[in-house]
Amino acid sequence: MKYMFLIYSAEQDEPAPGTAEFEELMKGYYAFTEEVRAAGIFREGAPLEKVETATTVRVRGGSASVVDGPFAETKEVLGGYYILECKDLDEATAYAAKIPTAAYGSIEVRPVMDM
Amino acid sequence: MDLVPQNAQSVITRLVREEWGRVLSALMSFCRDLDLAEDALQEALLAALKSWPVDGVPKVPRAWLLVTAKRRAIDRMRRNTNFDRKRSEYEVLQSLSGAPDTEEADQPIPDERLKLVFICCHPALPEEARIALTLRTVCGLTTGEIARAFLASEPTMAQRLVRAKRKIKAKNIPFQIPDETSWPERLQAVLAVIYLIFNEGYVATSGTNLFREELCAEAIRLCALLKSLLPDEPEVQGLLALMLFSDARRPARAGAEGELVTLERQDRSLWERAKIKQGRTLLMGALVKGNVGPYQLQAAINAVHSEAATFQATDWEEICLLYERLHRLQPSPIIALNANVALSFVEGPAHGLAALEAPELKTALERYQPYHVARADMLARSGDLALADEAYQTAIALTENERERAHLEHRRATLNGPV
Numbered sequence: 442m443k444y445m446f447l448i449y450s451a452e453q454d455e456p457a458p459g460t461a462e463f464e465e466l467m468k469g470y471y472a473f474t475e476e477v478r479a480a481g482i483f484r485e486g487a488p489l490e491k492v493e494t495a496t497t498v499r500v501r502g503g504s505a506s507v508v509d510g511p512f513a514e515t516k517e518v519l520g521g522y523y524i525l526e527c528k529d530l531d532e533a534t535a536y537a538a539k540i541p542t543a544a545y546g547s548i549e550v551r552p553v554m555d556m
Numbered sequence: 557m558d559l560v561p562q563n564a565q566s567v568i569t570r571l572v573r574e575e576w577g578r579v580l581s582a583l584m585s586f587c588r589d590l591d592l593a594e595d596a597l598q599e600a601l602l603a604a605l606k607s608w609p610v611d612g613v614p615k616v617p618r619a620w621l622l623v624t625a626k627r628r629a630i631d632r633m634r635r636n637t638n639f640d641r642k643r644s645e646y647e648v649l650q651s652l653s654g655a656p657d658t659e660e661a662d663q664p665i666p667d668e669r670l671k672l673v674f675i676c677c678h679p680a681l682p683e684e685a686r687i688a689l690t691l692r693t694v695c696g697l698t699t700g701e702i703a704r705a706f707l708a709s710e711p712t713m714a715q716r717l718v719r720a721k722r723k724i725k726a727k728n729i730p731f732q733i734p735d736e737t738s739w740p741e742r743l744q745a746v747l748a749v750i751y752l753i754f755n756e757g758y759v760a761t762s763g764t765n766l767f768r769e770e771l772c773a774e775a776i777r778l779c780a781l782l783k784s785l786l787p788d789e790p791e792v793q794g795l796l797a798l799m800l801f802s803d804a805r806r807p808a809r810a811g812a813e814g815e816l817v818t819l820e821r822q823d824r825s826l827w828e829r830a831k832i833k834q835g836r837t838l839l840m841g842a843l844v845k846g847n848v849g850p851y852q853l854q855a856a857i858n859a860v861h862s863e864a865a866t867f868q869a870t871d872w873e874e875i876c877l878l879y880e881r882l883h884r885l886q887p888s889p890i891i892a893l894n895a896n897v898a899l900s901f902v903e904g905p906a907h908g909l910a911a912l913e914a915p916e917l918k919t920a921l922e923r924y925q926p927y928h929v930a931r932a933d934m935l936a937r938s939g940d941l942a943l944a945d946e947a948y949q950t951a952i953a954l955t956e957n958e959r960e961r962a963h964l965e966h967r968r969a970t971l972n973g974p975v
Contacts, residue, residue, distance in 0.1 A: 442728045529730035530680055535737065552727055 443484060443553035444533040445524050449517040450546025452492065469541030477525055477536065486523035517546060524553060564608035567617065572601060575618045576696025577781075581668035582622055584731050587629050590675070590693065591721050596632060600625035622665055669694060670785045671731050673778075677746040678729050685720035686749045687756075692717055694781075695774050705771050706756065743786075747795050747851060750779050754799050758806070759957070772803050783838075793842035794852030800835035801858035804828040816963040820867045832862045853882040872901040889920035897930050905934040925954040929964065941971050 456462035477483040495511040495518075511518060520542065527533040530550070537548040576597070583593040600621050614620040676689040688706075691697045697705075703713035723729075734742040757771030779796040786792050808826035811817050839855045857878045864870040879895035893912070900908025912918070912931055921927035932947035948968035955961040 529728045529732075530678075531730050531732070531734065531738070534680070535735075 442527060442529070443524055443555075444527050444530075445522060445551045445553050446486075446533075446537055446540060447519055447549040447551065448521045448523075448540060448542045448546065449549060450520055450542050451516045452518065454545045455520075466541050473539055473541065476539070477523070482526040482536075484524040484526055486521070486525075488521035489519060492518040520546070564613050565605070567613050568601065568604055568608065571604075571617050571621070573696050575621065577669050577672060577694040578665065578667060579618055579621050579625065580693055580696075581672040582665045583625055583629065584672060584675075585666065585668045586626060587633070588731055590724055592629055592632055593625075594693065594721075596625040596629035597621065599628045618665060667785075668731075669781065671733060673746055673782065673785075674734060674742060675724065675729060675731050677742075677749045678724075679741070679745045680727055680729055681720055681723055683749075683752070685716055685723070686745075687752055688713060688716050689720045690749055690778070691753065691774065695778060697774070701770075705768050743789065743791070746782065747791060750775050750782070751795060751799070751851075753778070754802075758802060769806075772799070772806070775799060776803060788845075790842035790845040790847050791849040791851045793838045794849060794855045797835040797838040797842065798851055798855035798858055800831045800838070801855060801862050804831035804835070804862065814959065815966075816959050818963075819861065824865065827862065835859065835862070848881070850882060850886050853878055853885070857882075870901070872898050876902055889917050890924070890926075892917055893921060893924075893927055893930060897934075900934050900937075905937040908934045909938065923954065925951050928954065932967075936967075936971055944971055 456466055474483065474486065492511055495509075497508050497510060497512050499506050499508075523540070525533070525536060527536065533550050537543060537550050540548050542548065580593055580597055583597060584590060587593055587596075603624055604617075604621060608614070672694055673690065676693055677686050681689070688702055691702050691705075692699065699714050699717060700710050703710040706713070708716075753771050754775035757768050757773075757775065776796065776799050779792065779799060783789075783792045783796055804827050805819075805822065807828065808822035808824065809817055817823075835855065836859055839852065839859055842852050843856075857875055860871050860874050860878070875898045876895065879891065879898050883891045883895055892914075896908050896911040896917075899911060909931070912927070912934070917927075928947050928951035932944050932951055935941075935944035935947055945968060948964060948971075952961055952964045952968070955964060
């Protein structure tokens, strides 16, 4: 079953680029991506641009409204995602725990609907 | 066929309660679909109700049920696959049709109840759903019984169960024993569900609602089952001991009018000695394993209480030490509160009151009723009746339970001595 891993964190908790912590985080991500690729379960994954670049679209009464900003104003914002092929939820949550951001943010795990 | 037909009905009723989880877990390992397994077992029971009174009760009723339910499950899978050929179901069906005929009625049934417990108590399910699902699938309570125990309507409870099962399927929560890395967390989740079931029954001291009291017995039975499946986990034994100690005091917790009687005023001759003894044996067995956890410590605190002939004779120093250890393992304001209450019996109420004034405790427990009850009691003991009266009022305003409110009103009214 395909699961999507939505990586959330508060931007102020993110280490700043150029710091040793940032290097450490990136190394963690390279290692994780390498691990899931080697396991043959990697389907997709990418970081997202900063939340300031988010645009939200809603269609109400036939007309589309386009507004600046994310769907919900929260401290933790979506920063990236993975799609991995996992046996079941236990395997998926075990991988989620290995995503470096899990150490200070949170990972939402959602089954991808089979279409 | 060893029983006369008239007994069939009662045999079936007993079987449902005792064997439900066992047969259901065996069915689950076969079809991996809780909904399907439950429906198939329900159908098998109906078939039993029809045929056993006529043909007699089979020698191994459990095996009969399993074989019949398996057939029903296969029928259902076949019907479903006609409509939508879901790959996974189809694969199961394929492997079944190819499998040798294992439907021998005296085939030993694998005990998969541990997997059933872990799937029902999975942390990816909402807490209420875990409780309902465990009672339904592992304990074999009917939806109606669970609804009555939780003071909910039957359709509400049925809905909760349906949603939980849908969630298991949608998230693909596996029917398996968790691996080492998640073991401690997952076992904790199971123990928490059992203790929640117990407490749900324990707070209902009224005795008018038998279904609620039945929850205590159910939680104890469930924990005993878990202990038999996991004999090397001291926390399982600890929880079982803890519940037995508490349950032993149940006959003394309600007065003639059904009013709440606190530990201090309980008639200790009403405590059930057999349960206390059993609890003590279990606790000792757990403690020697040398891996002391929060349930063992709570059980130990209760053991100290149950050893005291009177409230005055309680070994509060020992209780203080145990609370200290518990607080180190599980730092929480509620445990700190209980530790302070114990401390007030060693060092005096003034000492306890000072500890209750700690700002971090005060803020965290501002809306927590037991905090104000403890404060009121300590104030009363130190002779500060005006402030005690005020604290009782705060506590009463925070109390939802009718009986408990009556109990506190009484204590407030008797602040100046018995009326």
